[in-house]
Amino acid sequence: xxxxxxxxxxxxxxxxxxxxxxxxxxxxxxxxxxxxxxxxxxxxxxxxxxxxxxxxxxxxxxxxxxxxxxxxxxxxxxxxxxxxxxxxxxxxxxxxxxxxxxxxxxxxxxxxxxxxxxxxxxxxxxxxxxxxxxxxxxxxxxxxxxxxxxxxxxxxxxxxxxxxxxxxxxxxxxxxxxxxxxxxxxxxxxxxxxxxxxxxxxxxxxxxxxxxxxxxxxxxxxxxxxxxxxxxxxxxxxxxxxxxxxxxxxxxxxxxxxxxxxxxxxxxxxxxxx
Amino acid sequence: xxxxxxxxxxxxxxxxxxxxxxxxxxxxxxxxxxxxxxxxxxxxxxxxxxxxxxxxxxxxxxxxxxxxxxxxxxxxxxxxxxxxxxxxxxxxxxxxxxxxxxxxxxxxxxxxxxxxxxxxxxxxxxxxxxxxxxxxxxxxxxxxxxxxxxxxxxxxxxxxxxxxxxxxxxxxxxxxxxxxxxxxxxxxxxxxxxxxxxxxxxxxxxxxxxxxxxxxxxxxxxxxxxxxxxxxxxxxxxxxxxxxxxxx
Numbered sequence: 260x261x262x263x264x265x266x267x268x269x270x271x272x273x274x275x276x277x278x279x280x281x282x283x284x285x286x287x288x289x290x291x292x293x294x295x296x297x298x299x300x301x302x303x304x305x306x307x308x309x310x311x312x313x314x315x316x317x318x319x320x321x322x323x324x325x326x327x328x329x330x331x332x333x334x335x336x337x338x339x340x341x342x343x344x345x346x347x348x349x350x351x352x353x354x355x356x357x358x359x360x361x362x363x364x365x366x367x368x369x370x371x372x373x374x375x376x377x378x379x380x381x382x383x384x385x386x387x388x389x390x391x392x393x394x395x396x397x398x399x400x401x402x403x404x405x406x407x408x409x410x411x412x413x414x415x416x417x418x419x420x421x422x423x424x425x426x427x428x429x430x431x432x433x434x435x436x437x438x439x440x441x442x443x444x445x446x447x448x449x450x451x452x453x454x455x456x457x458x459x460x461x462x463x464x465x466x467x468x469x470x471x472x473x474x475x476x477x478x479x480x481x482x483x484x485x486x487x488x489x490x491x492x493x494x495x496x497x498x499x500x501x502x503x504x505x506x507x508x509x510x511x512x513x514x515x516x517x518x519x520x521x522x523x524x525x526x527x528x529x530x531x532x533x
Numbered sequence: 534x535x536x537x538x539x540x541x542x543x544x545x546x547x548x549x550x551x552x553x554x555x556x557x558x559x560x561x562x563x564x565x566x567x568x569x570x571x572x573x574x575x576x577x578x579x580x581x582x583x584x585x586x587x588x589x590x591x592x593x594x595x596x597x598x599x600x601x602x603x604x605x606x607x608x609x610x611x612x613x614x615x616x617x618x619x620x621x622x623x624x625x626x627x628x629x630x631x632x633x634x635x636x637x638x639x640x641x642x643x644x645x646x647x648x649x650x651x652x653x654x655x656x657x658x659x660x661x662x663x664x665x666x667x668x669x670x671x672x673x674x675x676x677x678x679x680x681x682x683x684x685x686x687x688x689x690x691x692x693x694x695x696x697x698x699x700x701x702x703x704x705x706x707x708x709x710x711x712x713x714x715x716x717x718x719x720x721x722x723x724x725x726x727x728x729x730x731x732x733x734x735x736x737x738x739x740x741x742x743x744x745x746x747x748x749x750x751x752x753x754x755x756x757x758x759x760x761x762x763x764x765x766x767x768x769x770x771x772x773x774x775x776x777x778x779x780x781x
Contacts, residue, residue: 407740
């Protein structure tokens with residue numbers, strides 16, 4: 260009990276100490292004239308390096324939109340899954356837009372903004388010549404996968420495919436290229452990023468994505484003003500269809516989630532067309 | 534049967550011991566297949582590795598320098614590299630160079646499947662050790678015995694088959710047992726090239742049901758059982774072949 264009280268007191272004290280300095284990211288951004296956003300730099304087309312070494316992609320473009328609305332300069336900081344939440348907590352970045360799946364556990368650590376901006380789920384990568392149209396077309400077919408993925412069972416049980424599971428994605432892709440299976444079942448955002456590469460020009464992601472989980476942008480816990488601004492931006496992007504537009508610009512088909520969100524939010528704005 | 538499945542389902546609900554391989558029809562079927570695949574893979578590799586060992590040991594005694602060098606080269610290559618590396622090398626590097634045939638899905642598929650490569654890789658791996666094991670047996674056969682066979686007009690091959698090998702086998706059986714036991718355990722490596730043996734199936738099941746401790750325990754007992762059965766058979770063989778007064 261005593262420890263619990265002590266902990267509560269300590270965290271309250273910490274809040275009091277940090278609140279004046281920390282909770283004003285938005286004002287600091289406006290004063291300094293720079294918005295710092297953490298994005299991926301190794302996940303084409305969401306965030307990657309172009310030939311000149313600049314970070315470009317769907318997420319950096321969204322970050323640029325936000326900076327433009329605020330009328331400030333944009334600074335991009337490359338992050339990876341293992342450090343992105345720490346960077347927010349330490350104040351190295353003001354906003355995080357980094358392909359992060361929105362989960363309850365993560366909401367305990369950072370403020371994940373509503374609504375979610377993207378989502379990824381399960382799809383397959385197959386030769387264009389194979390002409391798959393529905394999941395049921397995989398009945399009886401050898402399909403490469405990665406050992407331990409939760410959708411392997413579903414692909415076998417519900418759609419009748421025979422999963423050939425390898426230990427990692429490179430082995431599975433190699434087996435697909437060698438003709439050892441007709442398709443590779445995996446996360447659609449990963450497949451999208453592979454399909455951008457020259458090597459996979461004859462391949463496509465032909466099915467409707469299933470089992471999708473949403474991605475959320477995040478700000479440091481308690482940064483309500485910044486959070487409110489970014490939430491507004493996300494609604495704005497869904498309303499205008501900006502994210503689907505960026506997906507097409509970067510050469511991928513809009514995922515069902517962004518299409519759905521665009522449909523839904525468009526209806527909320529009276530007089531707004533498409 | 535249904536009662537047993539129900540009992541295990543209740544076991545899960547009451548104690549949290551989740552043996553899906555008993556009460557879940559899908560997992561049960563997968564694990565039975567995995568178990569049979571392990572037995573099948575082990576049996577084939579045991580057979581081939583023994584053949585490789587016997588033939589290799591004979592070739593090692595060849596009068597032709599290059600035959601001996603070739604056999605020694607093979608032994609060095611397979612004994613000095615990890616079996617997992619061999620498996621990957623065979624499947625991904627050599628496998629890609631194989632001629633291709635069109636399968637029913639209209640895809641040009643290499644002719645040897647992951648099963649074939651697993652059998653090839655494991656047989657040659659265990660075979661390399663078997664050659665050396667048989668050689669140790671052959672060298673234990675007294676020179677005088679071989680000379681006696683030659684004096685009776687046996688050719689080198691006939692002397693090997695009828696005199697040297699039967700005696701050598703008795704000497705090297707304990708070492709051979711060890712290596713074959715190792716081979717059965719090494720079949721788990723085939724999971725790396727997607728051969729659905731027990732470890733592969735267990736891995737997928739514990740990813741789906743998060744029952745890692747249960748599946749690990751099951752795997753352990755399954756291998757104790759399998760290897761125990763093999764050791765029993767080999768010991769029986771050893772006893773049946775014992776020559777009074779020879780060796781011991």
